[in-house]
Structures are given as structure tokens and as C-alpha cells.
Amino acid sequence: DTEVTQTPKHLVMGMTNKKSLKCEQHMGHRAMYWYKQKAKKPPELMFVYSYEKLSINESVPSRFSPECPNSSLLNLHLHALQPEDSALYLCASSQEGVAGDEQYFGPGTRLTVT
């Protein structure tokens, strides 16, 4: 199984809502990533978890809160988002979380903040 799954595929939320994005992989990978992609721009890294510990936070606002309950699961908790946070959120995983590791991506969650 070389698949990274993400749920939901689409999410519409108001600025006062709390929601969560979920990501799962069963490849035994020890690193998991959240990327954000705005229209017509390349994906940008938000967070990296390596061996279930947060290893990189790219100065992401606190209204985005990542969580890694175990090495197969990665969540992104959303609270008090702004319309400019509307984007495609991609999850990825890799074997060890080191430079040169091939990253396997999910199909993304399309988030719209109203």
C-alpha cells in the first residue's frame, strides 16, 4: 500500500468554526508533512513530524494546530481561520524524514473559509 489518504476531500467552514483535517498512511513511514497550496502557486511546507515529534514549524499561525497521534496518522486542527486561509492542504509522508527521502503525497483537502 503506497497510498496516503486525506479526509475530507472538500471542506467549507466559517471563520468561527473548529474543524480538523486528517491524513493516514500505512507504509511504515516515520515522517509526515503538511503543505499548503494556494491557487497558481507551488506547495509550501507548514509542518513536519518526525518519529511523532514536531521537527519543523514554518512559522505557521497558531490557528493551525498539528497533531500526530501515532506514526500513521496526522491531523491538522483548524480554528478561527481567515478567508485567505482558503487553499489546498496536502499531506505527505516519507521513510525517515531526511533530505533526499522521496515524499508520498495525498490528494489534498480543498478548504474554503467563508
Next chain:
Amino acid sequence: ILNVEQSPQSLHVQEGDSTNFTCSFPSSNFYALHWYRWETAKSPEALFVMTLNGDEKKKGRISATLNTKEGYSYLYIKGSQPEDSATYLCAFNFGNEKLTFGTGTRLTIIP
């Protein structure tokens, strides 16, 4: 912030023709260069990872080269097929696991 440029931004190619496009970077101070293919509504798919000057990788009709001295990588597609239509992204590791993506080349194959 390293500026990673890809050219052209978009490309239309007749089915059966071969094509290539470029990923340019101003410095060789990186650990690895990745190429990804991203079809609409699907997951980005890893094609190649290259680390050394002169690296050449091949997967079926697709191949890639890396020239760190002159600051570019080429992706070649031989005998384009409709299923090759996608956005092709290059990305870099600068010493850690973070990927910094280029701007992408959107390839459309005309049947």
C-alpha cells in the same frame, strides 16, 4: 530565499512528439533535487530524486538530468502520450527534509 524557476510555464505538445523543460536554480548548495508529476485532482507523484552533478535518471519514456555547475535540471518526455498531461514540479532539499518547490510547468498533450 532561493528562487527556483521552471520554464516554460505552460506547454502544448502534439501527441507522439518529444519535449523537454527546465528547472533552474542559482546555487548548487542543496542536498537533493526532486521531480514530481501532478495530474489534476490526483496526488503529486514522485518521478526522480537526484543528488550529484551529472546524475541521469530514467523511468520509461521520461528521463531527467542534473547539472549543478550551471544550475539546471532538464526533464525529457519521449513520444508524448495524452496521459503525460500534468503539471511537472521540481523541488529541492536544502540540507533538511523540507521541500522547496519550483513554479511548475503545465504540460498539455494534444491528441
